[in-house]
Amino acid sequence: MSGLLFSISWRVARGDLLKLRQPRLLVGVLVTLTIFTAAMNYVSFHKRSDQSLLAGYELSLSFFGVLVICLCASLTAQDFSQGTLRNLYLRAPHRLGIMCGKFLAAALFIFTLNVYLVALSLICAHLHGESFANHSLAAIAQEALRGFLGNCALGVIGGALGFIFASAVIAIGVGLLWSLVIESVLTASEPRIAPWLPIVNCINLAQSSQKGLAHMTLVHSASVTAGYLALILAIGFVIFSRSEIS
């Protein structure tokens, strides 16, 4: 059973990577991230001096996270709106496998973009004359890994919203509304609940130097994020497994 699940997930992931690799999408995402990350690096190195090599990278993670929510929501929801889900199901008739495959493809795509962002930030730091001698490779790797995990969590939230709403526009809209507006309002109006909000914890998981949330440990953020991911994935799977494929 698990062999079949893995096989179907891998097949779906390979298929979706073909979609994600399409030049217009890939170039568009890379150009946007490059401009934003370069700008963040410029701002970061001109405002502060005592910081890590990946300060610009960390600053750009919030933007990257928003982009990841939109990308993953559209990756899953577009199959419903374009009718391509039935093509997919006829060749991979395993709903959990389809879900896992899409998340696997998203994770691989996020990993690639994350590596690109880290490399870009290191290049920016080098161009700014930062010395690499004062920074350990392990610390850089740890920051990059946290960035990847945090954004994977955001990607899962985006992808699950796609399965729940079966419409890219609604899924992206809900994702952006929640992450950019609702959580900001809730955090501002009731700071005590901030440590229990999903996006705040995903960002905290991603950014080791996030300020103002020192009371949120990595373990706390990882646990809260895992809880939210389990919940939203369960809702997404129940809805997807019961829905008709049109």
Added chain:
Amino acid sequence: MPALSIHSLTKKYDSHPRVVAISFDVPRGVICGFVGPNGSGKTTTMRMLLGLVKPSSGSAEILGCPLTEPSSYLAKVGAMIEGPAFYPKLSAHKNLQYLQRVSGARVDHGSIEEALARVGLAGRGQENYRGFSLGMKQRLGIAAALMSAPELLILDEPTNGLDPVGAREIRELIIELAQQGFTIFISSHLLEELELMCDYFVMIDAGRIAFVGSARTLRSTQEQTLVVQPEYDVDLSLLVHLALNQGYLTRVENEYLQIFQTRDQGAEFNRLASEAGITLKHLQITTPSLAQIFFKAQRE
């Protein structure tokens, strides 16, 4: 073992029945026309057979495998349902490559080009799907259905949007596939088109089966109309008397006499006319077309 064996399959939406306890078999190696007006339950039935929709009750076997286990038979089924659906920003070739990857097959660019050529899209593989005409999209949908070399093809309105030449090409392709041993279950509202290629029919109306059987059986159950014309117009009334004396229903239209509800009685009527000293200038036996049979069944 039939290709499709359906037993009391029912689908209800909010207690409204869309398909009501339909039962029928489709033998292997036939082109089976699935006929019915819009909203009669054709697409719902096809979607149930493909595991896209769960039936409310009933059962079915597809290529000998139970309907409840789509993974056991879908690899042997090619389908195009509710029109073609592909990624608009990918080329035709990339879309088929995507499907090959998802189905677990090794990506074979040669077989993709072959599939495209088979449906008349040779040389168009690198064009984006978004720019395709409706006819080209239909062809790509059929190419995708053929890609996995299926035993059973389920096609929902495959000639929709095709021009007459394109429709004929697809018809010829379907006949060629049937000759190679494929079983084809095809729905269309173009009854004349189905009549040209199908050797088996399932008629559905308002979610209920109206007829199941071979094209020959379907026609043999239909009454023929005998159309005769005497050499001299003055003999027409005499012919009417002859027919009425034999108990036939008749109608005179222009200088022709139509005799209804006959069955291979042309020779007999010709002899009667001859014995009465009437020479027939025209004698024709007409069999109702599929469309006429269908509309008649609907009225009943």
